Amino acid sequence: MNHNLESEAIHIFREVVSQFNKPVLLFSGGKDSITLVRLAQKAFYPARIPFPLMHIDTGHNFPETIEFRDRLVKELGLKLIVKNVQDSIDEGKVKEENGKYSSRNSLQTTTLLDAIEEFKFDACIGGARRDEEKARAKERIFSVRDDFGQWDEKNQRPELFDMLNGKIDLGQNVRIFPISNWTELDVWSYIEKEGIEIPSIYFAHQREIFIRDGLIWSHSPFVYKEDNEKVEIKTVRFRTVGDMTCTAAVASHAKTIAEVVQEIQQSSISERGARIDDKRSEAAMEKRKQVGYF
Amino acid sequence: MNALKIATAGSVDDGKSTLIGRLLYDTQSLTDDKLEAIKKSSEQRGYDYLDFSFATDGLVAEREQGITIDVAHIYFSTQEKSYIIADTPGHVEYTRNMVTGASTSQVSIILIDARKGVIEQTYRHFFINNLLRVEHVIVAINKMDLVDFSQTTFDQIKNDFQELTAKSDYSPQQISYIPVSALNGDNVVNASSKTPWYKGETILEKLENIDTTSIKEEAQVRFPVQTVIRPKSNDFHDFRGYAGKVYGNSLKVNDEITVLPSFQQSTIKRIHFFEDELEEASAGSSVVITLNDEVNISRGDMLVKSTEVPQIEKELNATICWMDNKNLTEGTKYILQHNNNTVQSKITSIDYLIPTDFGAHKETENAGALKLNEIGQVKLRLNKAIYFDAYKKNRANGAFILIDTQTNTTAGVGFLN
Numbered sequence: 001m002n003h004n005l006e007s008e009a010i011h012i013f014r015e016v017v018s019q020f021n022k023p024v025l026l027f028s029g030g031k032d033s034i035t036l037v038r039l040a041q042k043a044f045y046p047a048r049i050p051f052p053l054m055h056i057d058t059g060h061n062f063p064e065t066i067e068f069r070d071r072l073v074k075e076l077g078l079k080l081i082v083k084n085v086q087d088s089i090d091e092g093k094v095k096e097e098n099g100k101y102s103s104r105n106s107l108q109t110t111t112l113l114d115a116i117e118e119f120k121f122d123a124c125i126g127g128a129r130r131d132e133e134k135a136r137a138k139e140r141i142f143s144v145r146d147d148f149g150q151w152d153e154k155n156q157r158p159e160l161f162d163m164l165n166g167k168i169d170l171g172q173n174v175r176i177f178p179i180s181n182w183t184e185l186d187v188w189s190y191i192e193k194e195g196i197e198i199p200s201i202y203f204a205h206q207r208e209i210f211i212r213d214g215l216i217w218s219h220s221p222f223v224y225k226e227d228n229e230k231v232e233i234k235t236v237r238f239r240t241v242g243d244m245t246c247t248a249a250v251a252s253h254a255k256t257i258a259e260v261v262q263e264i265q266q267s268s269i270s271e272r273g274a275r276i277d278d279k280r281s282e283a284a285m286e287k288r289k290q291v292g293y294f
Numbered sequence: 295m296n297a298l299k300i301a302t303a304g305s306v307d308d309g310k311s312t313l314i315g316r317l318l319y320d321t322q323s324l325t326d327d328k329l330e331a332i333k334k335s336s337e338q339r340g341y342d343y344l345d346f347s348f349a350t351d352g353l354v355a356e357r358e359q360g361i362t363i364d365v366a367h368i369y370f371s372t373q374e375k376s377y378i379i380a381d382t383p384g385h386v387e388y389t390r391n392m393v394t395g396a397s398t399s400q401v402s403i404i405l406i407d408a409r410k411g412v413i414e415q416t417y418r419h420f421f422i423n424n425l426l427r428v429e430h431v432i433v434a435i436n437k438m439d440l441v442d443f444s445q446t447t448f449d450q451i452k453n454d455f456q457e458l459t460a461k462s463d464y465s466p467q468q469i470s471y472i473p474v475s476a477l478n479g480d481n482v483v484n485a486s487s488k489t490p491w492y493k494g495e496t497i498l499e500k501l502e503n504i505d506t507t508s509i510k511e512e513a514q515v516r517f518p519v520q521t522v523i524r525p526k527s528n529d530f531h532d533f534r535g536y537a538g539k540v541y542g543n544s545l546k547v548n549d550e551i552t553v554l555p556s557f558q559q560s561t562i563k564r565i566h567f568f569e570d571e572l573e574e575a576s577a578g579s580s581v582v583i584t585l586n587d588e589v590n591i592s593r594g595d596m597l598v599k600s601t602e603v604p605q606i607e608k609e610l611n612a613t614i615c616w617m618d619n620k621n622l623t624e625g626t627k628y629i630l631q632h633n634n635n636t637v638q639s640k641i642t643s644i645d646y647l648i649p650t651d652f653g654a655h656k657e658t659e660n661a662g663a664l665k666l667n668e669i670g671q672v673k674l675r676l677n678k679a680i681y682f683d684a685y686k687k688n689r690a691n692g693a694f695i696l697i698d699t700q701t702n703t704t705a706g707v708g709f710l711n
Binding site: 283 | 326365567579693694
């Protein structure tokens with residue numbers, strides 16, 4: 001684990017609370033946002049984390065993730081805001097996808113943008129990393145969004161040395177990525193070193209699954225399955241956790257963090273190789289980011 | 295283990311992205327699915343080879359036009375260490391992007407096309423590395439396969455480049471020259487059999503041998519306060535800590551310190567890092583400091599050792615690299631951010647443009663304006679003094695950014711003289 005990365009992230013957190021009026025930490029219950037919570041604790045200790053967490057819940061999350069989220073919030077005495085994609089659907093703001101590859105992943109954007117407006121958040125802290133995906137490799141640490149939540153990828157502010165410029169106009173907001181420079185392995189090594197607890201689905205367990213396009217899909221009422229797609233029970237774990245409709249499992253027997261770290265070191269597939277949402281097209285992530293995805 | 299940060303520089307078509315792709319490929323850093331995506335993209339465009347630039351050019355517009363538009367960050371690691379590469383575009387906005395990439399890098403790789411040799415852009419690339427005090431420069435003389443791996447060509451280019459380095463005023467800078475073919479992988483990760491006359495290291499060997507622990511700053515310590523930690527909880531009722539990152543050197547418990555700009559004196563009581571207490575905080579660490587006296591300190595203030603007070607001025611002389619489409623002109627006002635301290639500034643004069651080929655500067659040839667990607671010598675006046683060091687003495691405390699008051703964009707970067 002790289003010691004500089006931890007100091008860099010803590011420095012970024014402290015700039016956020018100093019430069020913005022109303023920051024929020026976007027919390028998904030995945031390992032990256034859990035890591036952010038630990039870093040935020042370190043940045044402000046012995047004071048409490050001076051901003052709430054917000055979860056944009058698609059309603060299709062793994063129950064293990066939701067249980068974990070609620071327990072963490074309670075233990076650390078944090079404030080949690082939950083906004084539901086279902087509400088955006090009921091209000092007629094977004095239309096649910098149907099059929100084989102349907103997912104609420106991209107619908108989250110509308111719910112997120114509405115919540116930013118409702119609570120007047122001017123800074124949304126997220127756990128996206130540059131090594132995850134090629135469009136994210138272009139992302140700034142302080143990434144300015146206009147009042148439509150859009151990312152102007154060709155016109156980004158230069159970031160020099162440690163100096164972060166968070167100046168914005170009313171209505172704009174900034175997405176902030178404190179672990180921009182961390183790799184997947186950095187995150188896991190940090191979780192191991194710090195003894196951070198993570199949801200059980202990151203470790204090998206038995207699950208009802210079916211195979212589609214060479215990926216392992218969870219069998220669940222939320223996930224559309226064709227009749228000829230055969231359900232079987234396999235020992236799997238999740239390497240990345242979105243909701244059930246956009247995250248594929250990997251075959252694994254890794255039961256401890258040390259085993260997970262070892263598995264990742266030897267893996268010949270990247271982390272987002274198990275993200276169904278990235279596979280829609282070559283530019284799936286860039287397109288989502290342009291309209292306000294984080 | 296610390297990551298080594300590398301910036302790349304080269305003109306369009308010098309093969310920068312290919313070199314990075316080759317580094318990733320030959321170190322087995324490209325996973326199967328990423329390799330598959332590169333294969334697919336290459337095939338879609340009718341190429342009969344793997345175009346590694348698809349590994350780094352992440353935006354649709356970049357892939358369409360086959361050029362790099364914006365800095366991309368690429369990560370790979372070996373048994374020895376981990377690396378972060380800032381892949382900076384070689385075309386129009388090169389200065390802006392190169393300065394950005396180089397500002398956080400310890401190593402710079404400058405690419406030269408062996409068929410073209412040292413060209414005007416090479417001067418600029420080296421000049422910027424020189425201005426920013428990047429400690430290690432690797433000159434990769436690329437496309438050696440297209441000049442029959444000729445030693446004469448290599449030596450000629452090396453000689454030409456050394457004429458540049460002779461003009462440098464930064465003697466500790468370490469410069470090495472490596473003949474490579476990024477396309478075929480010669481001397482990138484593996485030594486080439488086609489250059490028996492070259493006995494030096496490959497690019498990766500060079501990187502692996504750079505001692506990251508030796509790249510530590512030996513300047514005076516500076517502690518800009520980011521925020522004040524006041525928990526007001528039962529356990530920490532009277533706790534008042536100053537949070538920030540340590541720059542330049544280390545701070546120890548009991549050090550006598552001076553608070554700027556108030557000049558109040560105190561000593562360091564404790565250094566906190568989360569639940570631990572430290573005896574010493576080294577350069578680069580983010581900590582919380584408590585003092586033995588009750589002093590009034592807020593964001594933007596700076597703690598320094600009492601024997602090492604920096605310059606405190608309202609009138610500044612700086613070398614500015616301009617990054618905005620709107621010209622910098624005399625008389626205009628900008629927000630100046632130095633570390634995390636922001637003040638108002640007014641450009642009092644633009645004295646001259648600095649040519650990036652180490653030639654003689656052109657006195658006020660441009661009559662009071664600095665255009666995008668130009669570098670110039672500028673005087674500024676501030677509404678409040680800042681506490682700084684010359685950039686050459688202390689990288690971390692010698693630079694600032696200028697923020698446009700209307701667009702809020704980061705319009706330029708300055709290096710204090």
